[in-house]
Amino acid sequence: MTTDLQSGISRRAFLQGAGGLAFCAAVGADGFRLVSQAQAATLANTLVTPWVRIAPDGTVTIFTAGAEMGQGSMTSLPLILAEEMDADWNKVKLEWAPADPRFYGYTFNNVQMMQIVGSRAVQLYYAQLRVAGAQVRKVLIANAAQKLGVDPATLRTEPGFVVNPAGGQRLSYGEIAAFGEIPAQLPAVDPKELKERKDFRLIGKQVARRDLPAKVNGTAQYAMDVKLPGMVYASTLHSPVHDATPAIWNGVQPNTPSSEPESWNDAEVKRMKGVIDVVKLPNGVAVAADSFERARAGRNALKVVWKKGKAEGFDSARAMEDYARVYADPGAKVSPIETKGDVKAVFAGAAKTFEAEFRSDYGYHAQMEPLNAVVRINDAGDRAEVWEGSQAPDASRKAVAQALGLKEEQVTFNQCYMGGGFGRRSLGDYAAECAQVAKAVRRPVKLIWTREEDIAQGMFRPQSFQCVEAAMDASGKVTGWKHCVVGDGEFLLQTGIRIPYYGVPNQSIERRGVSHGVKLKHWRAVGHVFNVFAIESMVDRMAADQGMDPIEFRMEKMGASPKARKVFEALAQMSDYKAPRPSGRAVGISITERSNSLGAGAVEVSLDRKTGKIRVHKVWVAVDGGLIVQPEQARHNVESAILYGLSSVLHERVTIKNGRVEQSNFHDYKLLRMSDLPEEMHVQFVDVDTRPTGLGEIGNPFIAPAIANAVFRLTGKRLAHLPFTPDKVLATLKA
Amino acid sequence: MxxxxxxxxxxxxxxxxxxxxxxxxxxxxxxxxxxxxxxxxxxxxxxxxxxxxxxxxxxxxxxxxxxxxxxxxxxLSPDSSHPLQKAWVEQAVPQCGYCQSGQIMKAAELLSVNKKPTRSQIVRHMDGNICRCGTYHRIIAAIEQASKEV
Missing domain, CATH: 3.10.20.30 (Beta-grasp domain)
Structure with a gap:
């Protein structure tokens, strides 16, 4: 059922395809590399899977490991390989890479994995895909040279052809594939042999993403759209009380922890029309029925008595106030994140010190496609197939195998388009849940969480409390920096808390952890959202205190790094931020790093002082993202993150009372709509030749402080609690 | 029945x-x-x-x-040839794509009654359709482009 993304050719047909060159991926001591099929076949007990295949008709099939949730890396990754092999992009077909990290993973902390998070797909795959493409090109040249009886060094390539300038011959890749052989040992590639930037034909050029046509006529296949013969539908009611540990985001989860069902109206629900079965899960009760509407009706009719979960009685507003006490408690457990110089001494001897508190509420992913999966188990119970849109196909496969007591090799994972991901879809939990239901009802199952369930069982961006302190010397230079973040979620709390783009010599950055049992997860730049808000609000406050221009203050008094200077200079030029604005509007500035990219941004805002509603009119951001593989797509990513950020800053907030999430759908979890759209968004990439870095999240974290800083310029008041909903803005204005 | x-x-x-x-x-x-x-x-x-x-x-x-x-x-069209569908591809509107069928159908209703909508008319008409990826500005551009063709 795995299908070619464009033509619908099945994997089976692909493997059995006659003729042509099939390159295989294998894993050696040096990680991913291409080997010939013959050699790979001799690797004892090694799974061998085709990576690039060239058909005699010239069609080049490239597997893509770019899990596609809208960011476009499904296209970007094979494009990198195609660039180095000099493929004719019009003849390149894409196919989803199988869920096998040994062949299709990148190496991270010495582990092969396929997880696409932190917007790092291009960053992590760039080098290995270039080498893979160069190897294929070398093999094609070697075969052509032999055929033509010339020295391979005299040949060159054009898209889809090996060309012999001396003899005037042109051999297409398809022609070569028809007679060519792959050497037992694929040629090594010296980094010097890779293309120079000036020779790129695809990288850095205007190349359309491949998924566009199917996304305007309803044919793009999401897991939600998969239908199998004999398939039934299921929907789950989980315990409304979460039962998680602080690091549940880290690892495979067959069932995300909510408290266990004790008893429920089993017979009553089983009697409902179309209901096939009611299945107990470790964290909920699933109803399977002959249609989704009936499964949902059954789920809605469930009356369950739950065991107690860790989040029993939890109140998010009260917890926030506890955080301040944890911060003030000298006996609290502290996890240091950064310690530099002598903070104590520099604060004791400072000419001036600053201190400010910040708060940020829980955030929900709100991907448009409610979580769902399809699972089919064979009659013998020793093979399972999964259809899911996953940011981590390897993790999903593992979670399903765990849930069914199978080995990973017994599970086939079929990737689908994702209707948004944003960090939520990398645990395989809902696929594993679907597998448990499929096993119980002994039929293929499509499991769909209702939107209400998707929110109630959200894995949130953690809420946090922060205190930032800074010390200034007599010249106005910032010499000391203290930042403490308090909250749940461990590592999630601390992303973006370091300030490598500033040169403050004495630093003490720490986290103080608590645990509420609430499920937490990566969320488009997660900790950056509140950490950068706190950092850049504090920096702006000091600039204002010194009566300095906000960019000049960052350059002169914060010791901005050369990379930061560059993006600030680009921002200053593109935004003309010093120019007078229309009455009632002001500009705010900030900077953020994310996934090794750096972005400086500015927003122009106005404020309705009666209603407390903030309006963002214009946004500018200058980004150093290294070499840009697909400029147009990169721009889309940054724009998307700007609006994701804006949505969270203006509207989004999850509150938990009595252990239960209070929001249930888009009427009370509000998202940005078209009427909130800024009139202008300007994205500029600084022209650099360094390796590509992450771009899907760099547009998000700078928004909150930039808005808060602009509001300060308008009103003299500092917003200190995310999101900036009208009620909070009004309260700040009155304070 | x-x-x-x-x-x-x-x-x-x-x-x-x-x-x-x-x-x-x-x-x-x-x-x-x-x-x-x-x-x-x-x-x-x-x-x-x-x-x-x-x-x-x-x-x-x-x-x-x-x-x-x-x-x-x-x-909407037999072959993705509706002016909105063409404009949606040309303006590279879709990201995750999940909301886009609904966006296009909502936009098609607008163009069927108002062939040359202003930006504010577009915003008012489309405000009920959420796009979580934030493609709103491209949706506006695509509707404006398509409105030149209908």
Whole structure:
């Protein structure tokens, strides 16, 4: 059922395809590399899977490991390989890479994995895909040279052809594939042999993403759209009380922890029309029925008595106030994140010190496609197939195998388009849940969480409390920096808390952890959202205190790094931020790093002082993202993150009372709509030749402080609690 | 029983008239371009046309479309050639793409009654359709482009 993304050719047909060159991926001591099929076949007990295949008709099939949730890396990754092999992009077909990290993973902390998070797909795959493409090109040249009886060094390539300038011959890749052989040992590639930037034909050029046509006529296949013969539908009611540990985001989860069902109206629900079965899960009760509407009706009719979960009685507003006490408690457990110089001494001897508190509420992913999966188990119970849109196909496969007591090799994972991901879809939990239901009802199952369930069982961006302190010397230079973040979620709390783009010599950055049992997860730049808000609000406050221009203050008094200077200079030029604005509007500035990219941004805002509603009119951001593989797509990513950020800053907030999430759908979890759209968004990439870095999240974290800083310029008041909903803005204005 | 015209062809189904149009289209008839987003008429991912008007199929029972003309994204044009579909590709609107069938159907309703909408008319008309990836500005550009063609 795995299908070619464009033509619908099945994997089976692909493997059995006659003729042509099939390159295989294998894993050696040096990680991913291409080997010939013959050699790979001799690797004892090694799974061998085709990576690039060239058909005699010239069609080049490239597997893509770019899990596609809208960011476009499904296209970007094979494009990198195609660039180095000099493929004719019009003849390149894409196919989803199988869920096998040994062949299709990148190496991270010495582990092969396929997880696409932190917007790092291009960053992590760039080098290995270039080498893979160069190897294929070398093999094609070697075969052509032999055929033509010339020295391979005299040949060159054009898209889809090996060309012999001396003899005037042109051999297409398809022609070569028809007679060519792959050497037992694929040629090594010296980094010097890779293309120079000036020779790129695809990288850095205007190349359309491949998924566009199917996304305007309803044919793009999401897991939600998969239908199998004999398939039934299921929907789950989980315990409304979460039962998680602080690091549940880290690892495979067959069932995300909510408290266990004790008893429920089993017979009553089983009697409902179309209901096939009611299945107990470790964290909920699933109803399977002959249609989704009936499964949902059954789920809605469930009356369950739950065991107690860790989040029993939890109140998010009260917890926030506890955080301040944890911060003030000298006996609290502290996890240091950064310690530099002598903070104590520099604060004791400072000419001036600053201190400010910040708060940020829980955030929900709100991907448009409610979580769902399809699972089919064979009659013998020793093979399972999964259809899911996953940011981590390897993790999903593992979670399903765990849930069914199978080995990973017994599970086939079929990737689908994702209707948004944003960090939520990398645990395989809902696929594993679907597998448990499929096993119980002994039929293929499509499991769909209702939107209400998707929110109630959200894995949130953690809420946090922060205190930032800074010390200034007599010249106005910032010499000391203290930042403490308090909250749940461990590592999630601390992303973006370091300030490598500033040169403050004495630093003490720490986290103080608590645990509420609430499920937490990566969320488009997660900790950056509140950490950068706190950092850049504090920096702006000091600039204002010194009566300095906000960019000049960052350059002169914060010791901005050369990379930061560059993006600030680009921002200053593109935004003309010093120019007078229309009455009632002001500009705010900030900077953020994310996934090794750096972005400086500015927003122009106005404020309705009666209603407390903030309006963002214009946004500018200058980004150093290294070499840009697909400029147009990169721009889309940054724009998307700007609006994701804006949505969270203006509207989004999850509150938990009595252990239960209070929001249930888009009427009370509000998202940005078209009427909130800024009139202008300007994205500029600084022209650099360094390796590509992450771009899907760099547009998000700078928004909150930039808005808060602009509001300060308008009103003299500092917003200190995310999101900036009208009620909070009004309260700040009155304070 | 339910009978209506779907993308120009008559449809007769042995279905409960209380069944919702969304799930009938998707799971009974197999037209999966229309999406489930919220199930409560709040996001617009399930937008289809009934007698040319955009409706939320997740809230529409079959009884409400009895004898009427239903058009889904699959029936907007036979070959993705509707000016909006072409403009959507040219402006590279879709990211995750999940909401886009609904966005296009909602925009098609606008152009059918107002061939040259202003930006503010577009915003007012489209405000009920959520795009979580934030493609709103490109949606506006695509509608403006398509409006030159219709």
């Amino acid at each position: 339910a009978s209506f015209t779907l993308n120009g062809k008559p449809v007769k189904l042995a279905a409960d008239p209380k069944s919702l149009l969304l799930w009938t289209l998707r799971d009974e008839i197999g037209l999966t371009g229309t999406k489930y987003g919220c199930g409560a008429g709040l996001c617009g991912a399930c937008t289809v046309h009934v007698d040319g008007k955009a409706v939320r199929s997740c809230m529409t029972p079959l009884a409400a479309v009895e004898g009427r003309k239903v058009t889904t994204i699959e029936g």
